[in-house]
Amino acid sequence: MTGLGAYPTESWPGSAAVREAVARWLRLVAADAELAPYLVGVDRARLAGHLALTLTVALGGPAGDIARPTAEAWRGLGLTEAQHRRVVDYLAGVLWALDVPAGSVTAARRAFSDEAGW
Numbered sequence: 001m002t003g004l005g006a007y008p009t010e011s012w013p014g015s016a017a018v019r020e021a022v023a024r025w026l027r028l029v030a031a032d033a034e035l036a037p038y039l040v041g042v043d044r045a046r047l048a049g050h051l052a053l054t055l056t057v058a059l060g061g062p063a064g065d066i067a068r069p070t071a072e073a074w075r076g077l078g079l080t081e082a083q084h085r086r087v088v089d090y091l092a093g094v095l096w097a098l099d100v101p102a103g104s105v106t107a108a109r110r111a112f113s114d115e116a117g118w
Helices: 015-031 044-058 081-097 102-114
Strands: none
Touching: 015 044, 015 081, 044 102, 081 102
16 A cells, blocks of 8 residues: 555545655655665655554544554664654654644654654
8 A cells, every 4th residue: 555545535634735744754864864775675655655644643634444553664674763763853844844733743753753662
């Protein structure tokens, strides 16, 4: 599955914003010289789908038809704790730039920080 195809766009009006946020987020990570090598050989469309689902749920949207949480999307890449924190910081920056409310930014940070056990 890629993107937010698990549920209809009209059921949650924020799905387009989530797709845009994930696309921007992945571009930032890919542009980071230290993080980019971790994306080599990664199915980015699949990663984007996992990230979009987790972000959607964190922001209060539907979980779609996925039975298990996908918050572990970054964990399998072998990032250090500091690198993972930077990835989450990139997400927060993207969400702030898209004028997402502070509480939702906090919820998203928590969702992706919790995957690393912080």
